[in-house]
Amino acid sequence: xxxxxxxxxxxxxxxxxxxxxxxxxxxxxxxxxxxxxxxxxxxxxxxxxxxxxxxxxxxxxxxxxxxxxxxxxxxxxxxxxxxxxxxxxxxxxxxxxxxxxxxxxxxxxxxxxxxxxxxxxxxxxxxxxxxxxxxxxxxxxxxxxxxxxxxxxxxxxxxxxxxxxxxxxxxxxxxxxxxxxxxxxxxxxxxxxxxxxxxxxxxxxxxxxxxxxxxxxxxxxxxxxxxxxxxxxxxxxxxxxxxxxxxxxxxxxxxxxxxxxxxxxxxxxxxxxxxxxxxxxxxxxxxxxxxxxxxxxxxxxxxxx
Numbered sequence: 001x002x003x004x005x006x007x008x009x010x011x012x013x014x015x016x017x018x019x020x021x022x023x024x025x026x027x028x029x030x031x032x033x034x035x036x037x038x039x040x041x042x043x044x045x046x047x048x049x050x051x052x053x054x055x056x057x058x059x060x061x062x063x064x065x066x067x068x069x070x071x072x073x074x075x076x077x078x079x080x081x082x083x084x085x086x087x088x089x090x091x092x093x094x095x096x097x098x099x100x101x102x103x104x105x106x107x108x109x110x111x112x113x114x115x116x117x118x119x120x121x122x123x124x125x126x127x128x129x130x131x132x133x134x135x136x137x138x139x140x141x142x143x144x145x146x147x148x149x150x151x152x153x154x155x156x157x158x159x160x161x162x163x164x165x166x167x168x169x170x171x172x173x174x175x176x177x178x179x180x181x182x183x184x185x186x187x188x189x190x191x192x193x194x195x196x197x198x199x200x201x202x203x204x205x206x207x208x209x210x211x212x213x214x215x216x217x218x219x220x221x222x223x224x225x226x227x228x229x230x231x232x233x234x235x236x237x238x239x240x241x242x243x244x245x246x247x248x249x250x251x252x253x254x255x256x257x258x259x260x261x262x263x264x265x266x267x268x269x270x271x272x273x274x275x276x277x278x279x280x281x282x283x284x285x286x287x288x289x290x291x292x293x294x295x296x297x298x299x300x301x302x303x304x305x
Contacts, residue, residue: 031053031054031072031073047077047078047079047080048077048078048080049075049076049077049078050075050076050078051073051074051075052073052074052075053073054071054072054073055071055073055074056071056074056095057074057075057076057093057095059093059095059168060093060149060168060170061114061117061119061149061151061168062113062116062117063095063110063113063114063117063166064113065095065097065109065110065113066099066101066105066106066109066110068099068100068101069097069098069099069101069106069109069164070097070098070099071095071096071097072096072097072098073095073096074093074094074095074096075092075093075094075096076091076092076093076094077091077092077094078091078172079091079172088171088175089171089172089174089175090169090170090171090172091169091170091172092167092168092169092170093167093168093170094165094166094167095165095166096163096164096165097163097164097165097166098161098162098163098164099161099162099163099164100161100162101162102162103138103155103156103162103163103164103202104201106153106155106162106164107140107153107155107164110153110164110166111140111142111153114142114151117144118144118145118147119142119143119144119151120142120143120144121140121141121142122141122142122143122150131194131195131196131197131198131199131268131293132194132197132199132200132213132222132291133200133208133210133222133224133289133291134199134200134201134202134208135208135209135210135224138154138155138156139152139153139154139155140152140153140154140155148170148171149168149169149170149171150168150169151166151167151168151169152166152167152169153165153166153167154166154167194213194220194222195268195269196215196219196220196268196269196271196273196293196295197220197222197268197275197291197293198243198246198248198264198266198268198275198291198293199242199246200239200242200243200277200291201242203228203230203235203238203239205228205229205230206226206227206228206230206235207226207227207228208224208225208226208227208289209224209225209226209227210222210223210224211223211224211225211288218294218295219292219293219294219295220292220293221290221291221292221293222290222291223288223289223290224288224289224290225282225286225287225288226279226286226287226288226289227285227286227287228285228287229285231257231281232255232256232257232258232259232260232279232280232281232287233253233255233260235279235287235289236253236255236260236261236262236277236279237253239277240253240262240264240277243264243266243275243277246266247266247267248264248265248266248275249264249265249266250262250263250264250265251263251264257281258280258281259278259279259280259281259287260278260279261276261277261278261279262276262277263275263276263277264276264277265296268293271295272295272296272297273293273294273295273296274293274294274296275291275292275293275294276290276291276292277289277290277291278290278291278292
């Protein structure tokens, strides 16, 4: 089933018309309702919207999605009318997915498909940091040298499954020309840049909220509030297991009822680093966690001194 919407004020006040799509597998009103619930809050005025239920619209970037992912639907939003002065507008393509695999695996599969079309991870301000604590929802931004069309993948874990929104943004005709693209931004680790940190992936029953990210010459640090029924010992053990699987060599955590700390040695972007992971209990179900990465001399990293 294909649905077209012209948005006058909000999606809920729009005029709605339904065009049955030839050989479409999605004629169930419940499927349309599910898709509408997922996209209703994202669109405002000044555009037309096309919905494809349980199918993927024709995309400007050829992508394939893993067979484990269920397509909830896709949305194409096109700007209409004359833009306000200085407004930079896009035609956007949204694909909504549900999957039983992890959000990380889903992102990797989609990114691999995009890589075949020349798209790679971007370090621009529009992207999410690649290291530190994963804050849901997370966003991965990809771009292509010399190409203004960008691709982002937004994911969040929902119980045992993952939800993802793939967004392709194409600059609208009539926009003022821009110099450079997201890929022209040099990928370097800067002060407070959490790409210098190892990745701490989401855990079931654990919600993290960012407090701050700081840094200086040779070090980066990120601090988050953590809401979970797990205590410091169980939380550190779960994160240490992740880091060990990623190749980080760790010490036995020092833990008591109020908090704990563990240290690890490894590399990010080929640079040897010493990492400390600290957890402090603030109250029932509320902890504060920090991860700090310090660049070390290669000779010291090799000897372990």
